[in-house]
Amino acid sequence: MRILILGGGAVGTLVARRLIGEKNEVTIVEKDEARCVLLQEMLDAKIVQGSASSISALERADLAHAEMLIAVTNSDETNILSCLIAQAHSNVKIKVARLRTHEVDRWNAICGQQYLNIDRIIHPDRETAERILKVLRYPGISAIHDFAEGAIRLFAMGIEPRSWLVGKSLAELGAESPTQSSLIAMILRGHNTIIPTGVDRLQVGDQIYVAVPASDFNTTLDFLGITQLREVERVFIVGGKQLGIEVALQLEKKGVAVKLFERDLARCQRIAEIVSDSVVVNGDGTDQQLLLQENIQGVDAYLALTGDDEVNMIASMLAKRLGATKVAALVNRPDFIPVSQLLGISATFSSRLTVVDRILQFIRKGRVVSVTSFNEEQAEAIELIASAKSRLVNRKLKDVHLPKGVIVGAIGRPSGEVIVPRGNDIIHPGDRVVFFALERLVPALESEFILDKSRGNRWFARSTSFIF
Amino acid sequence: MVRAFNLLHFLSFFSLGVSGCLAVSFIVALFLGDEGVRPLALATVIAATVGLVLRIRQRSGTELTHREGILLVTVAWLVATFFGALPFYFSRHFSSFTDAFFESISGLTTTGATVLTNVEALPPSLLFWRCFTHWLGGMGIIVLGIAVLPLIGVGGMELYRAEFSGARSDKVRPRIAETAKALWKIYAVLTVTLYIALRLAGMGNLDAVCHSFSAMGTGGFSTRNASIEAFGSPVIELIIAFFMLLAGINFTLHYRLMVERRPSRFFRDVELRAYLFLIGGVTLIIAAELARWDLHSYPDALRFAFFQTVSIMTTGGFSSTDFESWPALAQFLLFAAMFAGGCTGSTAGGLKIARIVLLTRVVGREFRRLISPRAVFTVRLSADDRISERTVESLLNLVYLAFLVFFAASGLLTAVGVDFLTAITATAAAMFNIGPGLGQVGPTENFAHLPTFAKWVLCLCMLAGRLEFYTLLVLFVPAFWRK
Numbered sequence: 031m032r033i034l035i036l037g038g039g040a041v042g043t044l045v046a047r048r049l050i051g052e053k054n055e056v057t058i059v060e061k062d063e064a065r066c067v068l069l070q071e072m073l074d075a076k077i078v079q080g081s082a083s084s085i086s087a088l089e090r091a092d093l094a095h096a097e098m099l100i101a102v103t104n105s106d107e108t109n110i111l112s113c114l115i116a117q118a119h120s121n122v123k124i125k126v127a128r129l130r131t132h133e134v135d136r137w138n139a140i141c142g143q144q145y146l147n148i149d150r151i152i153h154p155d156r157e158t159a160e161r162i163l164k165v166l167r168y169p170g171i172s173a174i175h176d177f178a179e180g181a182i183r184l185f186a187m188g189i190e191p192r193s194w195l196v197g198k199s200l201a202e203l204g205a206e207s208p209t210q211s212s213l214i215a216m217i218l219r220g221h222n223t224i225i226p227t228g229v230d231r232l233q234v235g236d237q238i239y240v241a242v243p244a245s246d247f248n249t250t251l252d253f254l255g256i257t258q259l260r261e262v263e264r265v266f267i268v269g270g271k272q273l274g275i276e277v278a279l280q281l282e283k284k285g286v287a288v289k290l291f292e293r294d295l296a297r298c299q300r301i302a303e304i305v306s307d308s309v310v311v312n313g314d315g316t317d318q319q320l321l322l323q324e325n326i327q328g329v330d331a332y333l334a335l336t337g338d339d340e341v342n343m344i345a346s347m348l349a350k351r352l353g354a355t356k357v358a359a360l361v362n363r364p365d366f367i368p369v370s371q372l373l374g375i376s377a378t379f380s381s382r383l384t385v386v387d388r389i390l391q392f393i394r395k396g397r398v399v400s401v402t403s404f405n406e407e408q409a410e411a412i413e414l415i416a417s418a419k420s421r422l423v424n425r426k427l428k429d430v431h432l433p434k435g436v437i438v439g440a441i442g443r444p445s446g447e448v449i450v451p452r453g454n455d456i457i458h459p460g461d462r463v464v465f466f467a468l469e470r471l472v473p474a475l476e477s478e479f480i481l482d483k484s485r486g487n488r489w490f491a492r493s494t495s496f497i498f
Numbered sequence: 499m500v501r502a503f504n505l506l507h508f509l510s511f512f513s514l515g516v517s518g519c520l521a522v523s524f525i526v527a528l529f530l531g532d533e534g535v536r537p538l539a540l541a542t543v544i545a546a547t548v549g550l551v552l553r554i555r556q557r558s559g560t561e562l563t564h565r566e567g568i569l570l571v572t573v574a575w576l577v578a579t580f581f582g583a584l585p586f587y588f589s590r591h592f593s594s595f596t597d598a599f600f601e602s603i604s605g606l607t608t609t610g611a612t613v614l615t616n617v618e619a620l621p622p623s624l625l626f627w628r629c630f631t632h633w634l635g636g637m638g639i640i641v642l643g644i645a646v647l648p649l650i651g652v653g654g655m656e657l658y659r660a661e662f663s664g665a666r667s668d669k670v671r672p673r674i675a676e677t678a679k680a681l682w683k684i685y686a687v688l689t690v691t692l693y694i695a696l697r698l699a700g701m702g703n704l705d706a707v708c709h710s711f712s713a714m715g716t717g718g719f720s721t722r723n724a725s726i727e728a729f730g731s732p733v734i735e736l737i738i739a740f741f742m743l744l745a746g747i748n749f750t751l752h753y754r755l756m757v758e759r760r761p762s763r764f765f766r767d768v769e770l771r772a773y774l775f776l777i778g779g780v781t782l783i784i785a786a787e788l789a790r791w792d793l794h795s796y797p798d799a800l801r802f803a804f805f806q807t808v809s810i811m812t813t814g815g816f817s818s819t820d821f822e823s824w825p826a827l828a829q830f831l832l833f834a835a836m837f838a839g840g841c842t843g844s845t846a847g848g849l850k851i852a853r854i855v856l857l858t859r860v861v862g863r864e865f866r867r868l869i870s871p872r873a874v875f876t877v878r879l880s881a882d883d884r885i886s887e888r889t890v891e892s893l894l895n896l897v898y899l900a901f902l903v904f905f906a907a908s909g910l911l912t913a914v915g916v917d918f919l920t921a922i923t924a925t926a927a928a929m930f931n932i933g934p935g936l937g938q939v940g941p942t943e944n945f946a947h948l949p950t951f952a953k954w955v956l957c958l959c960m961l962a963g964r965l966e967f968y969t970l971l972v973l974f975v976p977a978f979w980r981k
Contacts, residue, residue: 032672055672063886071564076672 034059034096034122036082036112037103038069040362041128044386045100050074052472057091061103083111085119093120100389101127110137113148126389128152130272152388154381159276162358162379166265166331169356170256172237172377175402176244177413178442178462183244184215184402184411188371189236193255201228212242212250213450215439215466216409221368223408225435225466237371239411241439241464243448259355262286262330266354268315268345269336270294270301273360273381277333278308289324291315316345318352327353334359339366346375411439411466412475418459428453435468436475504562505570506552512574512643513549516581517542523585523630527623530704534623537588545581565978567657571640572970575961578639579603582631591620600945600953605631606639607964608845610718610815610933611924611956613946617723622704628719629708635964636715636745636845637685645678661965670753684752685845689714692741699733713738714745716846718815718933725817725941732801735818739808746773746812746840768880769841769852776851780835781807784828791825803828811835813847815933817941829936836926847931847963849900856885856893899967904929907959914949924948928956929963 031054035042038060046056056075059082060066066079080087082103093099093115099122101109109127116122125148129137134153141148164174165185173186189195195203200214217224218237224230232238242250251258265281267274270292278288288308292298298312313320315334326332332354334342342359343366349357358377361370370378387402402411416423422430427438441455442448442462449455457463467475520542527534562570583595583602592598597613604611605628614620620628634642640661658674671677689710696706708721722728726735744752747770754763764770785803788794794802805818810832821832839848856879863875877885904925911921916938923935924945934941945953962970972978 050673055676057672074672074674076669 031055031098032092032096033057033098033100034088034091034093036099036101036109038062038065038077039102039104041102041382041385041389042100043069043072044364044382045102045389046073046075048386048390057096059087059091081108083108083115085115088112088115088119093122096120096122098122098124099126101125102385102389106131110146110148114146117145117147124149126150126152128154128385130155132272132276150388152385154385155271155273155276157384157388158273158360158379158381159280161384162277162333163280165358165377166262166356167259168251168256169259171251172358173379175411177411177440177464178448181244181442181446181448182241182440182462182464183247184239184241184439184464185247186237186239187254187256189232189234189238191234195232195254196234197231199229199231200226204228206253207250208253209242209246209249211246211450212240213437213439215239215241215411215437218368218371220372223468225409225437225468235371239466241450241466243440243450245448259330264329265289265331265333266291266315266321266324266326266329266349267333267335268342269334269360270297270310271335271337274333274335275301275304277335278305282307291320316341316348318348321349321352329354331356331358333357336360339363343370343373343375346370347373350374409466409468410472411464412472413462413464416457416459416461416463420459423457423459423461426454426456427451433471433475435471437466439464439466501563501566504566505573508562508570509573509577510549510552512577513545513552513581515639515643515646516578517545517549519630519634520545520581520585520627523623523627526626527621530622532621532623534585534589534621534627537585538623538627540588541581541584544584548581562657568969568972568978571657571661571965572961572973574640574643575606575965578634579606579961582606582627585624585627589621589624591624594950596950596953597946600957601628602631603957603960604933605629605717605719606635607931607960608632608636608715608717608813608847609928609931609960610712611927611939611945611960612719612933613944613953615944615946617721622721625708625719625721626704629711629717629721632715632717632719633689633711634715636717637682637749641678642682644675645682661969670750670757680753680757681749684749684756685714687756688741688744688752692737695737695741696734699731699737701729701734705729709738710741713741713814713816714845716742716745716812716814716840716844716931718809718813720816726805727818727820735801735805738816739805742808742812742814742816743777745814746808746844746846748841748843749845750843751841766880768883769855772855773841773851776835776838777807777811780811780831784824784831787825787828793824806832807835810932811838811846811848812840812844813930813932815927817934820940820942822936822940822942833923833926833936836923836930836932839930847929849897849930852879853893853897855879856890857897860890860894896967899971900929903959903962903967903971907955910955911948911952914951916948916952924952924956925959928959931960931963 033049033054033056035046035056035058038058042058046058049056050073057078058069058075059078059080060069061081063079066077069077078087078091080090082101099113099116101112103109106129109129113125113127116125127148129151131137134151134156138151140146141151161173165171171185171187175184177184214226216239217226217230219233240250264287267278267288267290270290274290278290281288282305289311290301290308291311291313292301293314295312298310302310311324326349332349334345336342339361342361346357346359357375358379359370359375361367361378362380362382364380364383367378438451440448440450441457444460465475520538524538524542527538579599579602582605583598586592586598586601587595592601600613638661640657644658669677670680692714693706693710696709705721712719720726726738751764751767751770754760781804784807785799788799788803789796802819806821809816821829837849838854839850840846842850842852856877859877863877866875877890879885907925908922911925912918920935920937920939923937924939927933927935927939938947939945
């Protein structure tokens with residue numbers, strides 16, 4: 031597929047790298063000359079220097095032949111304008127634009143109309159805010175992803191030094207589990223991503239991803255020793271950027287007492303006009319004196335959401351020491367995420383990776399419902415609707431030879447029934463299926479699963495996914 | 499940082515590739531049943547063995563670093579030259595390994611300078627191999643590698659740029675492998691067309707194949723001692739000149755015309771216009787000069803002038819007549835045309851027309867700056883193609899470097915007793931991958947009589963010129979080898 035990416039910033043580059051890896055022909059339009067040189071060295075793509083809102087630059091980038099447009103420049107106006115140009119000058123099939131404006135709902139209402147026809151608007155702050163809000167109630171959990179319209183939950187938790195899970199093998203866990211319905215889908219260990227089998231043992235510092243039917247979620251949390259707050263009452267947010275405001279607004283609605291720290295006085299005043307019940311504090315949210323004065327002890331959550339990754343990481347560590355129950359940090363640079371885990375910051379969020387995930391859903395051919403990537407994009411959770419033609423359907427899973435590094439995490443039936451499958455279970459056409467797979471196996475997996483190809487069993491024996 | 503295992507991984511594939519090309523010539527030899535069978539078989543086996551031995555220490559290559567990419571290009575060319583020299587060396591038609599190596603590198607860099615006194619004594623299969631190297635080297639062995647071997651991914655751009663002069667920003671397809679494939683396809687189509695045209699003009703089968711390879715690669719090796727003159731046919735001269743003219747045009751433009759069918763993109767190109775203008779101008783002046791001295795009648799003067807101008811300017815280096823007997827102005831113009839060369843992104847060598855055009859514009863800008871010191875001027879190749887200061891800078895450096903190499907190499911040649919005219923024209927002919935020079939290396943002579951040292955200097959010049967100087971010469975900078 032020929033894909034045109036507008037804006038060669040962090041998100042554009044991440045998306046491009048993934049798309050090139052999947053054999054697409056990618057052209058990037060980037061304004062900055064020095065950045066162009068850098069992109070040329072990094073990516074096997076065509077780089078066009080010019081403004082994404084210039085018709086002649088888009089022509090040079092061969093807009094007429096592009097099948098998909100991804101507008102991720104850092105200007106909303108440029109992104110919309112370029113979609114407008116594409117609508118008028120080409121027959122680009124899919125248009126995705128990133129917008130940062132807080133009026134995104136209004137834009138969503140008009141973007142589907144004839145003259146603009148944007149297929150998907152991605153709002154990084156809103157989507158990231160949603161991810162943050164999901165985990166606030168669970169101090170031990172760093173991320174929650176919902177699949178099959180909420181019927182299947184995947185959550186991530188760190189293994190703490192005093193946890194009873196340390197040293198257990200997955201098989202031992204399985205023997206003790208009360209629900210017998212959840213699955214450890216992935217273990218992130220430092221820089222490595224492991225799709226585990228029954229003999230793998232958990233270690234201190236591991237980040238594990240557990241898939242579970244939503245109905246068994248609470249039982250499973252108890253079993254794993256994760257405390258749940260009955261209610262989130264007090265939250266500190268550091269950084270009055272758009273993301274911070276978005277989170278504050280959402281929390282207000284639920285009646286949470288929010289304190290938002292922002293260093294710039296003028297900005298504080300503007301935020302105070304936007305929010306209603308939240309308290310805006312003019313000061314440095316990483317200042318110990320100030321935090322103690324504002325009574326950080328026992329706060330339910332401390333969210334470090336400034337624009338600076340390093341500040342967020344340090345601030346989180348400080349807050350944890352000062353007695354915040356849950357801390358979370360915005361860490362946009364992917365290479366910092368494993369480091370932050372080493373530092374004991376379990377919950378990190380990256381608005382860039384969120385955007386990349388959302389965009390990739392559109393690129394996948396066939397019936398992919400959602401894509402989520404983990405650990406520097408080494409692994410992916412993919413949700414698909416099983417096609418009747420796939421060679422995985424209507425057969426017992428143990429007879430389907432999936433490659434090592436891929437497991438079927440959950441199946442959601444159209445009837446509403448959700449199972450974490452075992453070897454004897456069968457995928458029926460129309461089921462929603464969640465896979466966990468190492469990133470390099472994804473293209474092969476997709477072609478095997480979506481397309482009707484009987485290429486024989488060129489993969490090794492099925493890895494034993496372990497259910498507990 | 500340079501990691502040996504990584505280079506060896508790529509070189510093993512590369513050796514196997516060269517072995518495959520040698521095998522093609524071997525099959526030709528079997529078919530013809532000449533004495534080229536044994537040397538070609540030996541060379542094929544040796545290249546294959548080296549390739550396989552390098553593969554034994556199976557450690558798969560990783561992404562190439564910047565430096566590895568640069569080094570790999572040069573090493574790959576040297577390896578290909580070495581294997582390419584083997585059949586010549588084993589054939590005993592060459593007096594030393596130096597001569598065989600010279601012939602091989604002259605072939606791969608599409609120079610076309612020969613050390614053979616009697617080309618026709620060589621078995622036909624080796625003549626085939628000689629011209630085949632032109633064809634492989636014309637579009638570029640690395641570009642071929644990128645097109646055929648899927649193993650070169652991201653680092654490919656580095657390699658591509660090091661070998662392919664037209665790689666500014668104008669890739670015909672976003673993916674480098676697709677670009678390389680597209681270029682090779684156009685190249686192959688043009689070659690086949692030329693072959694058919696030559697056959698229709700009455701050329702023999704092997705002659706037509708060899709000259710197709712030679713002309714499209716703008717090489718210059720012929721199967722005859724007297725080069726194209728031997729055929730004595732104006733039609734053949736015209737066909738070959740026309741296809742050399744095509745080979746000297748940027749292949750990206752051929753893509754625009756043939757695949758995308760956008761003739762406006764083709765004919766509006768500034769470089770192409772300058773190229774055609776220069777060829778036309780030089781042809782007319784030489785023709786007038788030839789007629790003025792009563793050497794030829796007007797139609798003949800035009801015929802010889804056109805063929806020779808195209809042949810020298812596109813760095814082909816065929817001769818249809820002995821231009822050393824021409825008047826001084828005509829000889830000078832041909833010498834000057836050597837420096838200009840063909841378009842960027844073509845199979846031709848030389849400084850390249852786009853650079854000459856840019857150079858004149860940079861000089862023009864300097865004048866305008868003197869006139870209005872505070873005005874800001876940008877350099878443009880065409881209205882929508884602004885040239886960045888960085889590019890201008892590297893252009894000026896490249897021209898400077900080319901002249902430095904030119905003077906250094908000419909000096910070395912005179913130092914070992916080569917006469918002045920021969921030394922400077924031989925150096926220019928080698929650096930810009932043309933072939934024949936003037937003096938003792940003119941169109942009717944060859945390079946055999948040069949001292950061994952001079953031959954090695956010229957070998958280096960040919961490779962440096964083919965890889966546009968920086969790629970090869972950076973290896974002599976100590977900082978390249980530091981961690």
